[in-house]
Amino acid sequence: MLRLLMRTWLQRFRGDVAYLERMFLGRTRPEAEGAVREALALCGSERWCEGCGGSLEEDTSGPSAVGHGATRLCGRCRLQPMFHGFIRLGRYAPPLDRLVQRVKGNAWHDVAEAFGRALACAISRKLSRPPGGWIVVPIPSPPLRRLRRGIDHTGSMARAVGRELGIRCTSCLRARSSVRQASLGRSERLQRSGLVWRGRSRIPEASSVLLLDDVRTTGGTLLKARELLERHGAREVIPAVICVRD
Ligand SMILES: [Zn+2]
Structure with a gap:
Protein backbone atom coordinates (compact mmCIF):
# COMPACT_ATOMS: atom_id res chain seq x y z
CA MET A 1 0.00 0.00 0.00
CA ARG A 29 10.51 15.45 -23.07
CA PRO A 30 10.05 12.78 -25.71
CA GLU A 31 7.27 10.25 -25.30
CA ALA A 32 9.30 7.46 -23.70
CA GLU A 33 8.17 4.37 -25.62
CA GLY A 34 8.19 6.24 -28.95
CA ALA A 35 11.68 7.68 -28.38
CA VAL A 36 13.12 4.26 -27.49
CA ARG A 37 11.38 2.57 -30.43
CA GLU A 38 12.65 5.22 -32.86
CA ALA A 39 16.25 5.04 -31.62
CA LEU A 40 16.25 1.24 -31.73
CA ALA A 41 14.80 1.19 -35.25
CA LEU A 42 17.97 2.97 -36.42
CA CYS A 43 20.60 1.35 -34.17
CA GLY A 44 19.17 -1.95 -33.07
CA SER A 45 18.83 -4.15 -36.12
CA GLU A 46 22.32 -5.60 -36.33
CA ARG A 47 23.57 -8.99 -35.26
CA TRP A 48 25.93 -9.10 -32.32
CA CYS A 49 28.45 -11.48 -30.79
CA GLU A 50 26.86 -13.44 -27.94
CA GLY A 51 30.20 -13.60 -26.14
CA CYS A 52 31.07 -9.89 -25.92
CA GLY A 53 28.12 -8.00 -27.41
CA GLY A 54 30.19 -6.49 -30.27
CA SER A 55 28.51 -5.93 -33.65
CA LEU A 56 28.97 -8.64 -36.26
CA GLU A 57 29.01 -8.47 -40.04
CA GLU A 58 25.65 -9.28 -41.60
CA ASP A 59 27.01 -12.59 -42.90
CA THR A 60 27.90 -14.55 -39.75
CA SER A 61 29.66 -17.23 -41.79
CA GLY A 62 32.33 -14.63 -42.73
CA PRO A 63 35.86 -14.56 -41.29
CA SER A 64 34.94 -12.42 -38.29
CA ALA A 65 32.20 -14.63 -36.92
CA VAL A 66 31.11 -18.20 -36.64
CA GLY A 67 27.86 -19.79 -35.61
CA HIS A 68 27.93 -22.51 -32.95
CA GLY A 69 24.40 -23.81 -33.32
CA ALA A 70 22.23 -20.91 -32.21
CA THR A 71 25.17 -18.97 -30.73
CA ARG A 72 26.95 -16.31 -32.79
CA LEU A 73 30.51 -15.49 -31.78
CA CYS A 74 33.15 -13.08 -33.09
CA GLY A 75 36.67 -14.30 -33.91
CA ARG A 76 38.02 -13.30 -30.49
CA CYS A 77 35.20 -14.92 -28.54
CA ARG A 78 35.55 -18.09 -30.58
CA LEU A 79 38.93 -18.53 -28.86
CA GLN A 80 37.76 -17.34 -25.45
CA PRO A 81 34.26 -15.88 -25.00
CA MET A 82 33.99 -12.96 -22.59
CA PHE A 83 30.53 -14.19 -21.43
CA HIS A 84 28.35 -17.19 -22.19
CA GLY A 85 25.46 -15.11 -23.46
CA PHE A 86 25.00 -11.37 -24.03
CA ILE A 87 21.84 -9.30 -24.49
CA ARG A 88 21.97 -5.88 -26.10
CA LEU A 89 19.45 -3.56 -27.74
CA GLY A 90 21.76 -1.84 -30.22
CA ARG A 91 25.10 -0.26 -30.96
CA TYR A 92 26.42 2.98 -29.47
CA ALA A 93 25.67 5.33 -32.35
CA PRO A 94 23.32 8.26 -33.02
CA PRO A 95 20.49 8.58 -32.12
CA LEU A 96 20.66 5.80 -29.48
CA ASP A 97 23.85 7.16 -27.83
CA ARG A 98 22.29 10.64 -27.49
CA LEU A 99 19.12 9.26 -26.00
CA VAL A 100 21.13 7.30 -23.39
CA GLN A 101 23.12 10.45 -22.55
CA ARG A 102 19.92 12.47 -22.18
CA VAL A 103 18.38 9.90 -19.84
CA LYS A 104 21.33 10.52 -17.51
CA GLY A 105 21.77 14.25 -18.15
CA ASN A 106 18.09 15.19 -17.86
CA ALA A 107 16.95 12.52 -15.37
CA TRP A 108 14.44 10.99 -17.80
CA HIS A 109 13.06 8.27 -15.53
CA ASP A 110 10.30 7.27 -17.92
CA VAL A 111 12.76 6.71 -20.80
CA ALA A 112 15.03 4.66 -18.50
CA GLU A 113 12.01 2.50 -17.64
CA ALA A 114 11.08 2.18 -21.32
CA PHE A 115 14.63 0.93 -21.98
CA GLY A 116 14.11 -1.56 -19.13
CA ARG A 117 10.90 -2.85 -20.72
CA ALA A 118 12.63 -3.18 -24.12
CA LEU A 119 15.43 -5.16 -22.43
CA ALA A 120 12.88 -7.40 -20.72
CA CYS A 121 11.39 -8.20 -24.17
CA ALA A 122 14.85 -8.97 -25.60
CA ILE A 123 15.68 -11.15 -22.59
CA SER A 124 12.49 -13.19 -22.80
CA ARG A 125 12.99 -13.64 -26.58
CA LYS A 126 16.62 -14.76 -26.28
CA LEU A 127 17.04 -16.62 -22.99
CA SER A 128 15.27 -19.59 -21.56
CA ARG A 129 14.40 -19.42 -17.88
CA PRO A 130 16.99 -21.23 -15.73
CA PRO A 131 15.69 -23.79 -13.19
CA GLY A 132 16.04 -21.41 -10.22
CA GLY A 133 14.83 -18.36 -12.22
CA TRP A 134 16.77 -15.14 -12.76
CA ILE A 135 17.65 -12.30 -10.44
CA VAL A 136 18.45 -8.90 -11.88
CA VAL A 137 21.39 -6.80 -10.64
CA PRO A 138 22.14 -3.25 -11.88
CA ILE A 139 25.67 -1.89 -12.37
CA PRO A 140 25.55 1.13 -10.04
CA SER A 141 26.88 4.66 -10.53
CA PRO A 142 28.76 6.33 -7.64
CA PRO A 143 26.27 7.81 -5.09
CA LEU A 144 27.36 11.44 -5.59
CA ARG A 145 26.96 11.19 -9.35
CA ARG A 146 23.48 9.69 -8.91
CA LEU A 147 22.58 12.53 -6.58
CA ARG A 148 23.91 15.19 -8.96
CA ARG A 149 22.06 13.69 -11.91
CA GLY A 150 18.87 13.07 -9.97
CA ILE A 151 18.52 9.60 -11.44
CA ASP A 152 19.70 6.07 -10.76
CA HIS A 153 19.18 5.08 -14.39
CA THR A 154 20.47 1.49 -14.23
CA GLY A 155 18.41 0.97 -11.06
CA SER A 156 15.28 2.23 -12.88
CA MET A 157 16.02 -0.07 -15.82
CA ALA A 158 16.62 -3.05 -13.55
CA ARG A 159 13.39 -2.49 -11.60
CA ALA A 160 11.46 -2.25 -14.89
CA VAL A 161 13.03 -5.54 -16.05
CA GLY A 162 12.13 -7.10 -12.69
CA ARG A 163 8.51 -5.94 -12.95
CA GLU A 164 8.10 -7.12 -16.56
CA LEU A 165 9.65 -10.54 -16.01
CA GLY A 166 8.37 -11.03 -12.47
CA ILE A 167 11.86 -11.50 -11.02
CA ARG A 168 13.71 -10.10 -8.03
CA CYS A 169 15.92 -7.03 -8.43
CA THR A 170 18.90 -6.85 -6.05
CA SER A 171 21.30 -3.92 -5.68
CA CYS A 172 24.20 -5.92 -4.26
CA LEU A 173 26.95 -3.92 -5.98
CA ARG A 174 28.25 -0.50 -4.98
CA ALA A 175 30.35 1.91 -7.05
CA ARG A 176 33.27 3.09 -4.96
CA SER A 177 35.31 5.27 -7.24
CA SER A 178 34.32 8.77 -8.28
CA VAL A 179 36.70 8.62 -11.27
CA ARG A 180 34.82 9.42 -14.45
CA GLN A 181 35.20 6.36 -16.71
CA ALA A 182 35.01 8.43 -19.90
CA SER A 183 38.22 10.26 -18.97
CA LEU A 184 40.22 7.02 -18.63
CA GLY A 185 42.09 4.91 -21.16
CA ARG A 186 41.21 1.27 -21.80
CA SER A 187 43.78 -0.31 -19.44
CA GLU A 188 43.00 2.22 -16.70
CA ARG A 189 39.30 1.46 -16.98
CA LEU A 190 39.92 -2.23 -16.53
CA GLN A 191 42.02 -1.62 -13.43
CA ARG A 192 39.95 1.11 -11.83
CA SER A 193 36.36 -0.01 -12.24
CA GLY A 194 35.47 0.80 -8.63
CA LEU A 195 32.86 -1.86 -7.96
CA VAL A 196 32.62 -3.50 -4.56
CA TRP A 197 30.17 -5.83 -2.87
CA ARG A 198 27.53 -3.97 -0.86
CA GLY A 199 27.85 -4.65 2.87
CA ARG A 200 25.78 -7.62 3.93
CA SER A 201 24.01 -8.19 0.61
CA ARG A 202 23.20 -11.78 -0.24
CA ILE A 203 22.10 -13.47 -3.42
CA PRO A 204 20.58 -16.95 -3.43
CA GLU A 205 23.19 -19.71 -3.83
CA ALA A 206 23.69 -20.77 -7.49
CA SER A 207 21.64 -17.83 -8.83
CA SER A 208 21.46 -16.95 -12.48
CA VAL A 209 22.06 -13.22 -12.73
CA LEU A 210 21.02 -10.72 -15.40
CA LEU A 211 23.55 -7.91 -15.11
CA LEU A 212 22.06 -4.58 -16.23
CA ASP A 213 24.05 -1.65 -17.61
CA ASP A 214 23.51 1.20 -20.05
CA VAL A 215 26.65 1.10 -22.24
CA ARG A 216 29.34 -1.58 -22.62
CA THR A 217 32.63 0.07 -23.54
CA THR A 218 35.56 -2.28 -22.81
CA GLY A 219 33.53 -4.74 -20.79
CA GLY A 220 35.86 -4.17 -17.79
CA THR A 221 33.06 -3.14 -15.42
CA LEU A 222 30.91 -6.12 -16.44
CA LEU A 223 33.82 -8.52 -15.90
CA LYS A 224 34.55 -7.06 -12.47
CA ALA A 225 30.85 -7.36 -11.55
CA ARG A 226 30.79 -10.98 -12.71
CA GLU A 227 33.84 -11.75 -10.59
CA LEU A 228 32.11 -10.30 -7.49
CA LEU A 229 28.82 -12.07 -8.22
CA GLU A 230 30.51 -15.43 -8.78
CA ARG A 231 32.50 -15.01 -5.59
CA HIS A 232 29.18 -14.58 -3.74
CA GLY A 233 27.50 -17.62 -5.22
CA ALA A 234 26.22 -16.75 -8.72
CA ARG A 235 26.17 -19.73 -11.05
CA GLU A 236 25.96 -17.76 -14.31
CA VAL A 237 26.02 -14.07 -15.19
CA ILE A 238 24.55 -12.73 -18.44
CA PRO A 239 24.96 -9.02 -19.22
CA ALA A 240 21.99 -7.10 -20.63
CA VAL A 241 22.85 -3.60 -21.87
CA ILE A 242 21.22 -0.87 -23.93
CA CYS A 243 24.12 -0.49 -26.32
CA VAL A 244 27.68 -1.54 -27.05
CA ARG A 245 30.46 0.76 -28.18
CA ASP A 246 32.32 -1.21 -30.86
ZN1 LIG B 1 32.81 -11.46 -29.17
Whole structure:
Protein backbone atom coordinates (compact mmCIF):
# COMPACT_ATOMS: atom_id res chain seq x y z
CA MET A 1 0.00 0.00 0.00
CA LEU A 2 2.76 2.41 1.05
CA ARG A 3 4.69 1.44 -2.06
CA LEU A 4 1.68 2.18 -4.27
CA LEU A 5 1.18 5.59 -2.62
CA MET A 6 4.87 6.39 -3.06
CA ARG A 7 4.75 5.37 -6.72
CA THR A 8 1.65 7.48 -7.38
CA TRP A 9 3.23 10.45 -5.64
CA LEU A 10 6.46 9.99 -7.61
CA GLN A 11 4.60 9.81 -10.92
CA ARG A 12 2.68 12.98 -10.08
CA PHE A 13 5.90 14.72 -9.05
CA ARG A 14 7.59 13.74 -12.31
CA GLY A 15 4.57 14.99 -14.25
CA ASP A 16 4.80 18.34 -12.46
CA VAL A 17 8.52 18.64 -13.17
CA ALA A 18 7.92 17.89 -16.86
CA TYR A 19 5.21 20.56 -16.93
CA LEU A 20 7.46 23.18 -15.28
CA GLU A 21 10.31 22.32 -17.67
CA ARG A 22 7.99 22.88 -20.61
CA MET A 23 6.56 26.12 -19.24
CA PHE A 24 9.72 27.85 -18.03
CA LEU A 25 12.60 26.26 -19.91
CA GLY A 26 10.80 25.43 -23.15
CA ARG A 27 12.18 21.91 -22.83
CA THR A 28 9.97 19.07 -23.95
CA ARG A 29 10.51 15.45 -23.07
CA PRO A 30 10.05 12.78 -25.71
CA GLU A 31 7.27 10.25 -25.30
CA ALA A 32 9.30 7.46 -23.70
CA GLU A 33 8.17 4.37 -25.62
CA GLY A 34 8.19 6.24 -28.95
CA ALA A 35 11.68 7.68 -28.38
CA VAL A 36 13.12 4.26 -27.49
CA ARG A 37 11.38 2.57 -30.43
CA GLU A 38 12.65 5.22 -32.86
CA ALA A 39 16.25 5.04 -31.62
CA LEU A 40 16.25 1.24 -31.73
CA ALA A 41 14.80 1.19 -35.25
CA LEU A 42 17.97 2.97 -36.42
CA CYS A 43 20.60 1.35 -34.17
CA GLY A 44 19.17 -1.95 -33.07
CA SER A 45 18.83 -4.15 -36.12
CA GLU A 46 22.32 -5.60 -36.33
CA ARG A 47 23.57 -8.99 -35.26
CA TRP A 48 25.93 -9.10 -32.32
CA CYS A 49 28.45 -11.48 -30.79
CA GLU A 50 26.86 -13.44 -27.94
CA GLY A 51 30.20 -13.60 -26.14
CA CYS A 52 31.07 -9.89 -25.92
CA GLY A 53 28.12 -8.00 -27.41
CA GLY A 54 30.19 -6.49 -30.27
CA SER A 55 28.51 -5.93 -33.65
CA LEU A 56 28.97 -8.64 -36.26
CA GLU A 57 29.01 -8.47 -40.04
CA GLU A 58 25.65 -9.28 -41.60
CA ASP A 59 27.01 -12.59 -42.90
CA THR A 60 27.90 -14.55 -39.75
CA SER A 61 29.66 -17.23 -41.79
CA GLY A 62 32.33 -14.63 -42.73
CA PRO A 63 35.86 -14.56 -41.29
CA SER A 64 34.94 -12.42 -38.29
CA ALA A 65 32.20 -14.63 -36.92
CA VAL A 66 31.11 -18.20 -36.64
CA GLY A 67 27.86 -19.79 -35.61
CA HIS A 68 27.93 -22.51 -32.95
CA GLY A 69 24.40 -23.81 -33.32
CA ALA A 70 22.23 -20.91 -32.21
CA THR A 71 25.17 -18.97 -30.73
CA ARG A 72 26.95 -16.31 -32.79
CA LEU A 73 30.51 -15.49 -31.78
CA CYS A 74 33.15 -13.08 -33.09
CA GLY A 75 36.67 -14.30 -33.91
CA ARG A 76 38.02 -13.30 -30.49
CA CYS A 77 35.20 -14.92 -28.54
CA ARG A 78 35.55 -18.09 -30.58
CA LEU A 79 38.93 -18.53 -28.86
CA GLN A 80 37.76 -17.34 -25.45
CA PRO A 81 34.26 -15.88 -25.00
CA MET A 82 33.99 -12.96 -22.59
CA PHE A 83 30.53 -14.19 -21.43
CA HIS A 84 28.35 -17.19 -22.19
CA GLY A 85 25.46 -15.11 -23.46
CA PHE A 86 25.00 -11.37 -24.03
CA ILE A 87 21.84 -9.30 -24.49
CA ARG A 88 21.97 -5.88 -26.10
CA LEU A 89 19.45 -3.56 -27.74
CA GLY A 90 21.76 -1.84 -30.22
CA ARG A 91 25.10 -0.26 -30.96
CA TYR A 92 26.42 2.98 -29.47
CA ALA A 93 25.67 5.33 -32.35
CA PRO A 94 23.32 8.26 -33.02
CA PRO A 95 20.49 8.58 -32.12
CA LEU A 96 20.66 5.80 -29.48
CA ASP A 97 23.85 7.16 -27.83
CA ARG A 98 22.29 10.64 -27.49
CA LEU A 99 19.12 9.26 -26.00
CA VAL A 100 21.13 7.30 -23.39
CA GLN A 101 23.12 10.45 -22.55
CA ARG A 102 19.92 12.47 -22.18
CA VAL A 103 18.38 9.90 -19.84
CA LYS A 104 21.33 10.52 -17.51
CA GLY A 105 21.77 14.25 -18.15
CA ASN A 106 18.09 15.19 -17.86
CA ALA A 107 16.95 12.52 -15.37
CA TRP A 108 14.44 10.99 -17.80
CA HIS A 109 13.06 8.27 -15.53
CA ASP A 110 10.30 7.27 -17.92
CA VAL A 111 12.76 6.71 -20.80
CA ALA A 112 15.03 4.66 -18.50
CA GLU A 113 12.01 2.50 -17.64
CA ALA A 114 11.08 2.18 -21.32
CA PHE A 115 14.63 0.93 -21.98
CA GLY A 116 14.11 -1.56 -19.13
CA ARG A 117 10.90 -2.85 -20.72
CA ALA A 118 12.63 -3.18 -24.12
CA LEU A 119 15.43 -5.16 -22.43
CA ALA A 120 12.88 -7.40 -20.72
CA CYS A 121 11.39 -8.20 -24.17
CA ALA A 122 14.85 -8.97 -25.60
CA ILE A 123 15.68 -11.15 -22.59
CA SER A 124 12.49 -13.19 -22.80
CA ARG A 125 12.99 -13.64 -26.58
CA LYS A 126 16.62 -14.76 -26.28
CA LEU A 127 17.04 -16.62 -22.99
CA SER A 128 15.27 -19.59 -21.56
CA ARG A 129 14.40 -19.42 -17.88
CA PRO A 130 16.99 -21.23 -15.73
CA PRO A 131 15.69 -23.79 -13.19
CA GLY A 132 16.04 -21.41 -10.22
CA GLY A 133 14.83 -18.36 -12.22
CA TRP A 134 16.77 -15.14 -12.76
CA ILE A 135 17.65 -12.30 -10.44
CA VAL A 136 18.45 -8.90 -11.88
CA VAL A 137 21.39 -6.80 -10.64
CA PRO A 138 22.14 -3.25 -11.88
CA ILE A 139 25.67 -1.89 -12.37
CA PRO A 140 25.55 1.13 -10.04
CA SER A 141 26.88 4.66 -10.53
CA PRO A 142 28.76 6.33 -7.64
CA PRO A 143 26.27 7.81 -5.09
CA LEU A 144 27.36 11.44 -5.59
CA ARG A 145 26.96 11.19 -9.35
CA ARG A 146 23.48 9.69 -8.91
CA LEU A 147 22.58 12.53 -6.58
CA ARG A 148 23.91 15.19 -8.96
CA ARG A 149 22.06 13.69 -11.91
CA GLY A 150 18.87 13.07 -9.97
CA ILE A 151 18.52 9.60 -11.44
CA ASP A 152 19.70 6.07 -10.76
CA HIS A 153 19.18 5.08 -14.39
CA THR A 154 20.47 1.49 -14.23
CA GLY A 155 18.41 0.97 -11.06
CA SER A 156 15.28 2.23 -12.88
CA MET A 157 16.02 -0.07 -15.82
CA ALA A 158 16.62 -3.05 -13.55
CA ARG A 159 13.39 -2.49 -11.60
CA ALA A 160 11.46 -2.25 -14.89
CA VAL A 161 13.03 -5.54 -16.05
CA GLY A 162 12.13 -7.10 -12.69
CA ARG A 163 8.51 -5.94 -12.95
CA GLU A 164 8.10 -7.12 -16.56
CA LEU A 165 9.65 -10.54 -16.01
CA GLY A 166 8.37 -11.03 -12.47
CA ILE A 167 11.86 -11.50 -11.02
CA ARG A 168 13.71 -10.10 -8.03
CA CYS A 169 15.92 -7.03 -8.43
CA THR A 170 18.90 -6.85 -6.05
CA SER A 171 21.30 -3.92 -5.68
CA CYS A 172 24.20 -5.92 -4.26
CA LEU A 173 26.95 -3.92 -5.98
CA ARG A 174 28.25 -0.50 -4.98
CA ALA A 175 30.35 1.91 -7.05
CA ARG A 176 33.27 3.09 -4.96
CA SER A 177 35.31 5.27 -7.24
CA SER A 178 34.32 8.77 -8.28
CA VAL A 179 36.70 8.62 -11.27
CA ARG A 180 34.82 9.42 -14.45
CA GLN A 181 35.20 6.36 -16.71
CA ALA A 182 35.01 8.43 -19.90
CA SER A 183 38.22 10.26 -18.97
CA LEU A 184 40.22 7.02 -18.63
CA GLY A 185 42.09 4.91 -21.16
CA ARG A 186 41.21 1.27 -21.80
CA SER A 187 43.78 -0.31 -19.44
CA GLU A 188 43.00 2.22 -16.70
CA ARG A 189 39.30 1.46 -16.98
CA LEU A 190 39.92 -2.23 -16.53
CA GLN A 191 42.02 -1.62 -13.43
CA ARG A 192 39.95 1.11 -11.83
CA SER A 193 36.36 -0.01 -12.24
CA GLY A 194 35.47 0.80 -8.63
CA LEU A 195 32.86 -1.86 -7.96
CA VAL A 196 32.62 -3.50 -4.56
CA TRP A 197 30.17 -5.83 -2.87
CA ARG A 198 27.53 -3.97 -0.86
CA GLY A 199 27.85 -4.65 2.87
CA ARG A 200 25.78 -7.62 3.93
CA SER A 201 24.01 -8.19 0.61
CA ARG A 202 23.20 -11.78 -0.24
CA ILE A 203 22.10 -13.47 -3.42
CA PRO A 204 20.58 -16.95 -3.43
CA GLU A 205 23.19 -19.71 -3.83
CA ALA A 206 23.69 -20.77 -7.49
CA SER A 207 21.64 -17.83 -8.83
CA SER A 208 21.46 -16.95 -12.48
CA VAL A 209 22.06 -13.22 -12.73
CA LEU A 210 21.02 -10.72 -15.40
CA LEU A 211 23.55 -7.91 -15.11
CA LEU A 212 22.06 -4.58 -16.23
CA ASP A 213 24.05 -1.65 -17.61
CA ASP A 214 23.51 1.20 -20.05
CA VAL A 215 26.65 1.10 -22.24
CA ARG A 216 29.34 -1.58 -22.62
CA THR A 217 32.63 0.07 -23.54
CA THR A 218 35.56 -2.28 -22.81
CA GLY A 219 33.53 -4.74 -20.79
CA GLY A 220 35.86 -4.17 -17.79
CA THR A 221 33.06 -3.14 -15.42
CA LEU A 222 30.91 -6.12 -16.44
CA LEU A 223 33.82 -8.52 -15.90
CA LYS A 224 34.55 -7.06 -12.47
CA ALA A 225 30.85 -7.36 -11.55
CA ARG A 226 30.79 -10.98 -12.71
CA GLU A 227 33.84 -11.75 -10.59
CA LEU A 228 32.11 -10.30 -7.49
CA LEU A 229 28.82 -12.07 -8.22
CA GLU A 230 30.51 -15.43 -8.78
CA ARG A 231 32.50 -15.01 -5.59
CA HIS A 232 29.18 -14.58 -3.74
CA GLY A 233 27.50 -17.62 -5.22
CA ALA A 234 26.22 -16.75 -8.72
CA ARG A 235 26.17 -19.73 -11.05
CA GLU A 236 25.96 -17.76 -14.31
CA VAL A 237 26.02 -14.07 -15.19
CA ILE A 238 24.55 -12.73 -18.44
CA PRO A 239 24.96 -9.02 -19.22
CA ALA A 240 21.99 -7.10 -20.63
CA VAL A 241 22.85 -3.60 -21.87
CA ILE A 242 21.22 -0.87 -23.93
CA CYS A 243 24.12 -0.49 -26.32
CA VAL A 244 27.68 -1.54 -27.05
CA ARG A 245 30.46 0.76 -28.18
CA ASP A 246 32.32 -1.21 -30.86
ZN1 LIG B 1 32.81 -11.46 -29.17
